[in-house]
Amino acid sequence: MLIAQISDPHIFGAGQLMEGRIDTADHLARALSTLKNLQTPPELLLLTGDLVNDGLAEQYEHLQSVLADDLSRMIVVAGNHDDREGLRHYFPQLRGIGSEGDELNYVVDHECDAFDVSIVVLDTTVPGEHGGALNSEQLTWLAQQLESRRDRRVIVAQHHPPFRSGIGFMDNYGLRGADDEADVIGRFTNVDAVLCGHLHRPASSAFGGTVAFASPSTAAQVSPAFGGETTSYTEESGMFSLHYWTSSGLVTHLHPIDGPGKWVPAWAQ
Numbered sequence: 001m002l003i004a005q006i007s008d009p010h011i012f013g014a015g016q017l018m019e020g021r022i023d024t025a026d027h028l029a030r031a032l033s034t035l036k037n038l039q040t041p042p043e044l045l046l047l048t049g050d051l052v053n054d055g056l057a058e059q060y061e062h063l064q065s066v067l068a069d070d071l072s073r074m075i076v077v078a079g080n081h082d083d084r085e086g087l088r089h090y091f092p093q094l095r096g097i098g099s100e101g102d103e104l105n106y107v108v109d110h111e112c113d114a115f116d117v118s119i120v121v122l123d124t125t126v127p128g129e130h131g132g133a134l135n136s137e138q139l140t141w142l143a144q145q146l147e148s149r150r151d152r153r154v155i156v157a158q159h160h161p162p163f164r165s166g167i168g169f170m171d172n173y174g175l176r177g178a179d180d181e182a183d184v185i186g187r188f189t190n191v192d193a194v195l196c197g198h199l200h201r202p203a204s205s206a207f208g209g210t211v212a213f214a215s216p217s218t219a220a221q222v223s224p225a226f227g228g229e230t231t232s233y234t235e236e237s238g239m240f241s242l243h244y245w246t247s248s249g250l251v252t253h254l255h256p257i258d259g260p261g262k263w264v265p266a267w268a269q
Contacts, residue, residue: 001112003155004035004042005241007197008050008217010081011063018053024219025066027238031218031257032067035240042242044110046119048197048215049079049159052086060090078104078123079159079197080130080173101127105138107145109152115247118149122158124175132160132198134177139184146188153247154191161196161214163205169231170199170222182208192250195243202239202254211250215241218257 009028010018018024035042052059064071072092078084084104088094097106103123110117122142124132134142146154162178164171175181185191185208194207199214200222206212216239223232238257243250 001044001110001117001245002040002042003044003046003243003245005046005048005195005215005243006031006218007048007215007240008079008200008219009063010050010053010217010219011059011066012053013056013058014062014065018219022220024053025062027218027257028063028066031238031240032069034255034257034259037259043112044075044108044119045073046075046077046157046195048077048157048195049125050081050197050217051076051079053081055081055083055086057086057089060086064090075108075119075121075157076104077121077157077159077197078125080125080132082125084123084125084127103138105141107149109149116152117245118145118152118154120145120154120156122156124158124160129173131173132158132175134175134181136180139177139180142181143184143187146184146191150188150190152190153245154188155243155245155250156185156191156194158194158196160198161203161205161212162194162207163203163212165199165201165203165214166226167199167201167222167224168228169225170201184208185210192245193243193252195241200233202241204252213241213252215239216254 108119160175194212196214200217204213218238220233221236242253
């Protein structure tokens with residue numbers, strides 16, 4: 001099966017630009033158009049947080065107009081720029097999860113032709129903070145969900161990466177509880193990946209006996225700055241990720257929002 005992961009679109013109000021230069025809604029719309037035109041359409045769409053920039057209703061309304069399709073079919077992860085109640089309001093599938101103000105932790109069980117899969121969604125956000133955290137109750141819940149799904153292939157989805165990237169201005173806002181999460185995930189051999197956002201840059205790391213992957217942003221990519229530089233962005237295209245998932249594991253591909261284009265060599269025609 002194929003999963004499309006869109007992360008960190010940072011939608012503003014209609015007509016507003018990111019830093020006065022990036023139309024993030026246009027970037028997201030172009031990414032969705034590219035997805036629809038793939039020869040093999042994705043079976044699931046995973047949105048890994050920071051869907052809007054400031055958690056405002058007008059921004060969620062703009063996001064809703066861009067997504068357009070049935071929002072209830074999307075797997076939504078809260079990001080630190082999001083508002084939990086805003087997400088509950090605009091995504092019907094989230095309304096029954098926890099009480100007002102509670103974390104948006106839930107599981108999506110999906111049946112494939114050849115194997116059964118589960119996506120365990122963890123809410124790593126801390127209201128009012130840029131960094132993230134996982135508390136003991138969440139980790140106990142995670143262990144329970146994984147224990148009851150030992151016969152299924154599993155992905156854990158969350159906003160904050162559970163690893164240090166080496167990019168100092170991003171690592172300053174890391175994930176508290178990441179080591180404890182690694183201990184939990186390390187008990188289970190059927191977790192194929194931990195899929196994240198937040199970093200605005202593709203990066204991966206060994207984690208808890210599996211791999212953790214941070215997807216790029218459809219809006220803008222941060223600079224791979226490993227020398228303590230200030231926050232900066234590159235001129236790279238907005239991107240999303242495609243995850244090819246089989247019973248043997250997960251293979252991840254990066255895809256520019258407008259598609260990579262392609263050509264066929266003479267010998268293959």
